[in-house]
Amino acid sequence: MIDKESGVPAYRQVADTLRDRVATGQYPPGHQVPSERDLVDEFGVSRPTIRQAIELLRSDGVLVAEHGRGIFVRQRPTVRRLARNRLSRAARDAGRGAFLADADEGGWTPSVSVRIRFEPAAGRVAELLQLAPGAEVTIRDRIMRADGEPVQLAVSHLPRELTQGTVLEDVDTGDGGTYARLEEAGHRLRFEELVGARMPTSEERTQLGLTRGTPVLTVTRVATSSGRPVEVTEMVMSADLYELLYDVSGD
Amino acid sequence: MIDKESGVPAYRQVADTLRDRVATGQYPPGHQVPSERDLVDEFGVSRPTIRQAIELLRSDGVLVAEHGRGIFVRQRPTVRRLARNRLSRAARDAGRGAFLADADEGGWTPSVSVRIRFEPAAGRVAELLQLAPGAEVTIRDRIMRADGEPVQLAVSHLPRELTQGTVLEDVDTGDGGTYARLEEAGHRLRFEELVGARMPTSEERTQLGLTRGTPVLTVTRVATSSGRPVEVTEMVMSADLYELLYDVSGD
DNA sequence: TTCCCCAACTGGTATTGACCAGTTGGCGTC
């Protein structure tokens, strides 16, 4: 099974073989892969070498290991497809924020925990809000859950001068959320979203319950009123769970 | 440095310590981390344990190793910000496809290699194109380069009946690209993009020259004409290199 | 002075061996 003369490392040959069995469906999603010790016998290499191969496939998101149970081909959970153009005024007037609207659509039960704090603006957010460094911002730090499971992190930043004395410094901002309140205050909002992806920090991995080899999608939403940025929200969600749908016709 | 009684594995303690030094800036981007053998002395654990810690940080995209040189804190390259609403008819009329327009914006030199083939429709693409399985599709398989470096893969699928006898089966589709030709043929196109992220396949890693711990952004663009899908393009790009900008105001 | 080569670094691969720690199912007991 292993060609020692090929110059290709043994652990790579093992990994490639296993990857191939997954790709061809010989090991379908959810299937239990032979145990490490069985693979040692099958490939005729030592256990660390087998583990190295499996390590590779885990960090590539192909396999998942469960202590005491075995190694399994990853099951991709059902994807939640988020329609991003739902930020329209019409939807907000109907009294629902974006997350709640998505929940309706997807048929799951949403819940949100909010923590509010105030800090001097810094880094990328200060830049996007076009604030002098040191200017105070109101931060709404949220964890969104679907059926109790944390699925999305969102941290909103608003210049403190806009929120002082308003419900935007309360936990509950009322029907339609932050954006509805800002429009009531006379702002006409436009939105831009900046989408990226990266590996999660260890904190994010814990909070979102992510397994090895799962990247996160990041969305930075900037709300502007007459060209002036009034809010920046940074969202982080499991790339396993989410796809973002954008209408991009733009004519 | 290592607390053996804490219950936390030694390699995790090492990884957390190093991760912390990167986060706090003690090890800035590009900085060379002490060699494995030096870390063995510093932490008082064996080399395999140190390697396990470094392995973890590599698959998280925190560190990169270079054989014979050392281990370095990852440098995030400059991000190419792609404005997705540039698919407008106006831009196409100006005679440029999306990739070429982005190149203008970003100040780099674009080049594209195209391979054309014909296959029966299958899987997700067949579904998105609403084709009976087995119907033939024209596939335009492209590699986009910026200053010679491959930065994006794009595979377009069109029902063969739309392309037969047209320039869409040639390598060069002329000014404005595929979409301009489709509109000339009487289609009025609308676009939707579906954005996701995942770890690359080993083939994609090779083609795009990705290092361990770098996820890819995937964009599936569906072009429809009077509600009927006429083209599906699947794009793959390094999440290190790209952020996607969407205007999402939608009122 | 210039050039080349090689020693001494760097990380990469692979083995053997030992023990820890969850999980599961069957056997024995009540």
Added chain:
DNA sequence: GACGCCAACTGGTCAATACCAGTTGGGGAA
């Protein structure tokens, strides 16, 4: 028959050791 325990699986951690394979810089030869 129901329960509980424990043996026999599973993967997880860590060590000591050996050698391979790129990279680099300095010393010696031309």
